Amino acid sequence: MPSPRTTAVHPAWLPPGAFAALGGRRVVVAGDGALTSTVAAEVAAATAAHGGSWARLEVGAGTADADLVLTLAEDDPSNDADEGFRFMRDGGSAVVQAPTERGLLYGFFHVVRLGEDAFAGPDTDETHAPAAELRMIDHWDNVDVHPTMGQVERGYSGGSLFYASGRVRDDLSRLDAYARLLAAAGINRIAINNVNVHAREARLLTEDLAGVARIAAAFRPWGIRVHLSVSFASPTLLGGLSSNDPLDPEVAHWWVRAAARVWDLVPDFGGLVVKADSEGQPGPFAYGRTHADGANMLARAVAPYGGLVHWRAFVYDHRQDWRDRSTDRARAAYDHFAPLDGTFDENVVLQVKYGPLDFQAREPVSPVLAAMPATRLALELQVTQEYTGQQQHAVYLGPQWSAILRFRLAGGPEAGDDGTVAGLVAGSGGFAAVSNAGTDELWTGHPFAQANLYAYGRLAWDPLLDPSAILDEWVALTFPDAPVELGEALHAVLDTSWETYEMYTAPLGVGFMVRPGHHYGPDVDGYEYTPWGTYHFADRDGIGVDRTQATGTGYTGQYPAPWSDVYESLGTCPDELLLFFHHVPYSHVLRSGKTVIQHVYDTHSEGVERVEAMIAAWEPVAGLVDPAVAERVAERLAEQLRSAIEWRDQVRTYFFRKSGVPDEKGRRIF
Ligand code: GCU
Incomplete structure (x- = not known):
C-alpha cells in the first residue's frame, strides 16, 4: 500500500506555533560558529513570526534586558563531544549556557519543548546531557528502485529523501527540514543507505562521493554526521581486486585509500555500517576469517579520521532446513559474536537488534547485550514498523522501547541501572534505529508514526524518560493550539497500542x-x-x-542469571514470552x-x-x-x-x- 508521494513539507513536531513562547520574547544568541548561526536563524524566524525581538552578541556581552539568553560558555573547553547544556530560570527569564555549539543547539530545542514553562515556574539551575554519545538513525534507502523491495526497504512512507532517478537528488532542500526535526529530537548521526548494499549503492562510497558530500552538508548545520552502509565486497566490486580477504594487505590498503577519499571530501564523516555474512551479504566468512578480522580491518582504515565502524550482529543461517529442530536462529548472534568479545578495535560498534530474531512485537531482549562487556555495543531498534503494522496501524512503540531499555539484563539485582539494557549500551555504542521517514507529505505513512521517530530520539537522549510523557511532548509540539481533548484522545489511541x-x-x-x-x-x-x-x-x-537447555535448543543458557533460570522453567517464564521459550x-x-x-x-x-x-x-x-x-x-x-x-x-x-x-x-x- 504505497503512500502518496509529494514534495510538500509537513512541519511535524516543529510547526510555527511550537515557537510561540520564545518567539514573543526578547532573545539573545551569544557566540560564533555554524551551529550557533543555526540557532540564531531559528530565533530570528521565531521572533519574526511571534512579535518578539532578538540580537546576536559576543559571548559575555551585557544581556540584562533579555528574557532568554542562549550563550556559549565563556570558558569554552572546545570539547566537541560535549553535547550538554545548563538551563537556568530566574524570575521569569531563562538562560541556556553550553560549552559547545552542539550543546547550544540542544539547549535551544529544550526551550522550545518547554514552551511557556521555560519562563514560568520556580527558579532552577539544571544540567542536561545525553546518556549516549551515539544516537543514530539508519535509512534503508536504495539509490535505485529495487525490483522487490522498492526504493526504501521496509519503507512505508514513500520514496527516498536522498535519492531519485538513480542518483543523489539534485534538490536536497527537504533534508534541511528533516535534519531540523531529527536535531530537535536529539539525533546526531545518520546512515543514508540500506544495509543490504546492492551493486548500485556500493558506488556511493566511490563515484557518488560528491553527492554524499552534499547530503552531509545538509545535515551539518544541525549537528548530524553522515555514515554510509558499505559492501564488504567493495574491493572486488569497485576496485577490481581479486579478493576481499580482510587479512590481505592489498584489500586493507584499498579500504585505507577509500577512507582517505571520503574524509577528504567530508571531513566530519561519521563512518561505515556493515551487514556482513547475513542474508546473502558478503563477509569475512568466505575467506575463513572472523567478524573481528573483518571489522578491525575496516576500523583501522577509518581510525585516523575518528571514524566508526557499525558492524551488525544480525548474522544467522537464512538457509536452514525446517526439518532440523536443533538449529535455532535465536542462538546465532550470540554463538557468532560472544566468543569474539574483547577482540574488536575501540572504534568498532557492534550493532545488536533488541531481540534475537527480528524486531517482533514481542521478543526477549538479546542476550548478546549482556555477553560482551569488552565490546562497544549499540542497541538497534526499528522505527519503521516492519513487523508492527507497517505504518498502516497506529502502534506507538515508545512503551516497547522503554521496556527494553529498562530491562535489567545483566549483573542481577545488585547491578542496578548499570545492568539495564540502557546502562549496558548508553555509555558504549549507544543507539541506532531504522528510520520511518520518507517522501510522504507527512514524512511517515501514518501521521501518528511521527511520534515514534520523535520518541526514539528522546529515548536515545534519555532512556529513562517516560514514554507517556514523551507522547505529551510530541502532542504539545505537534498540535500547539489544540484543546486538551486532542491530547486525551491521542493517549487513548496510542498509550496501549503496542499491547493491542x-x-x-x-x-x-x-x-x-x-x-x-x-x-x-x-x-x-x-x-x-x-x-x-x-x-x-x-x-x-x-x-x-522449546529453547530450554533441558530439552530444547539451549538458547536459555545464553542468558545470565537469573534470566537463564527464569526462562528455562515453565513455572517462572513470563506469559508474554511463553511460546518463545517453550x-x-x-x-x-x-x-x-x-x-x-x-x-x-x-x-x-x-x-x-x-x-x-x-x-x-x-x-x-x-x-x-x-x-x-x-x-x-x-x-x-x-x-x-x-x-x-x-x-x-x-x-x-x-x-x-x-x-x-x-x-x-x-x-x-x-
Ligand atoms: C529484516 C528485514 C530485512 C532487513 C534485515 C536486516 O530481516 O526483513 O529487510 O534487511 O532485517 O536487518 O538486515
Whole structure:
C-alpha cells in the first residue's frame, strides 16, 4: 500500500506555533560558529513570526534586558563531544549556557519543548546531557528502485529523501527540514543507505562521493554526521581486486585509500555500517576469517579520521532446513559474536537488534547485550514498523522501547541501572534505529508514526524518560493550539497500542505468522516450512519453540542469571514470552488462569475491540487537526480494523482447526 508521494513539507513536531513562547520574547544568541548561526536563524524566524525581538552578541556581552539568553560558555573547553547544556530560570527569564555549539543547539530545542514553562515556574539551575554519545538513525534507502523491495526497504512512507532517478537528488532542500526535526529530537548521526548494499549503492562510497558530500552538508548545520552502509565486497566490486580477504594487505590498503577519499571530501564523516555474512551479504566468512578480522580491518582504515565502524550482529543461517529442530536462529548472534568479545578495535560498534530474531512485537531482549562487556555495543531498534503494522496501524512503540531499555539484563539485582539494557549500551555504542521517514507529505505513512521517530530520539537522549510523557511532548509540539481533548484522545489511541497490536497478532511471544516477503498481515504457516528459521511448531496438541537447555535448543543458557533460570522453567517464564521459550499443550494454564488456547481466542477478540475503541476515541476529535492529517488517520484506522479482524479470524480459525478445542465463549470460528 504505497503512500502518496509529494514534495510538500509537513512541519511535524516543529510547526510555527511550537515557537510561540520564545518567539514573543526578547532573545539573545551569544557566540560564533555554524551551529550557533543555526540557532540564531531559528530565533530570528521565531521572533519574526511571534512579535518578539532578538540580537546576536559576543559571548559575555551585557544581556540584562533579555528574557532568554542562549550563550556559549565563556570558558569554552572546545570539547566537541560535549553535547550538554545548563538551563537556568530566574524570575521569569531563562538562560541556556553550553560549552559547545552542539550543546547550544540542544539547549535551544529544550526551550522550545518547554514552551511557556521555560519562563514560568520556580527558579532552577539544571544540567542536561545525553546518556549516549551515539544516537543514530539508519535509512534503508536504495539509490535505485529495487525490483522487490522498492526504493526504501521496509519503507512505508514513500520514496527516498536522498535519492531519485538513480542518483543523489539534485534538490536536497527537504533534508534541511528533516535534519531540523531529527536535531530537535536529539539525533546526531545518520546512515543514508540500506544495509543490504546492492551493486548500485556500493558506488556511493566511490563515484557518488560528491553527492554524499552534499547530503552531509545538509545535515551539518544541525549537528548530524553522515555514515554510509558499505559492501564488504567493495574491493572486488569497485576496485577490481581479486579478493576481499580482510587479512590481505592489498584489500586493507584499498579500504585505507577509500577512507582517505571520503574524509577528504567530508571531513566530519561519521563512518561505515556493515551487514556482513547475513542474508546473502558478503563477509569475512568466505575467506575463513572472523567478524573481528573483518571489522578491525575496516576500523583501522577509518581510525585516523575518528571514524566508526557499525558492524551488525544480525548474522544467522537464512538457509536452514525446517526439518532440523536443533538449529535455532535465536542462538546465532550470540554463538557468532560472544566468543569474539574483547577482540574488536575501540572504534568498532557492534550493532545488536533488541531481540534475537527480528524486531517482533514481542521478543526477549538479546542476550548478546549482556555477553560482551569488552565490546562497544549499540542497541538497534526499528522505527519503521516492519513487523508492527507497517505504518498502516497506529502502534506507538515508545512503551516497547522503554521496556527494553529498562530491562535489567545483566549483573542481577545488585547491578542496578548499570545492568539495564540502557546502562549496558548508553555509555558504549549507544543507539541506532531504522528510520520511518520518507517522501510522504507527512514524512511517515501514518501521521501518528511521527511520534515514534520523535520518541526514539528522546529515548536515545534519555532512556529513562517516560514514554507517556514523551507522547505529551510530541502532542504539545505537534498540535500547539489544540484543546486538551486532542491530547486525551491521542493517549487513548496510542498509550496501549503496542499491547493491542500484540493481542491481535502472534500470541505469547511466538512471533512472525506474517505473510512472507512483505511481512504485512496474517499467514500463520507462512514461514513454517521455509529456510528462514522462524517457526511456531503448532500441531494438534500444542505450540511453541522449546529453547530450554533441558530439552530444547539451549538458547536459555545464553542468558545470565537469573534470566537463564527464569526462562528455562515453565513455572517462572513470563506469559508474554511463553511460546518463545517453550512448546506447551493448548491446555497449559497461564498465570492469568486461562489455557493457552482460550488466551488465543480471547486476546484476538479483545484486540479487535480495542481497535474499535481507538476509532471511537479518535472520531470526536478528528476535526481538530489539519484535514489532510485527519483524512489519513481515518483511512489508516479503517485499514487497521480490517487487518485486525483478518488477524483475529485467521489465527482463531487456525488454532481451532489444529486443536479441535472450542472457544468456551462460543464465538464464531470459520
Ligand atoms: C529484516 C528485514 C530485512 C532487513 C534485515 C536486516 O530481516 O526483513 O529487510 O534487511 O532485517 O536487518 O538486515
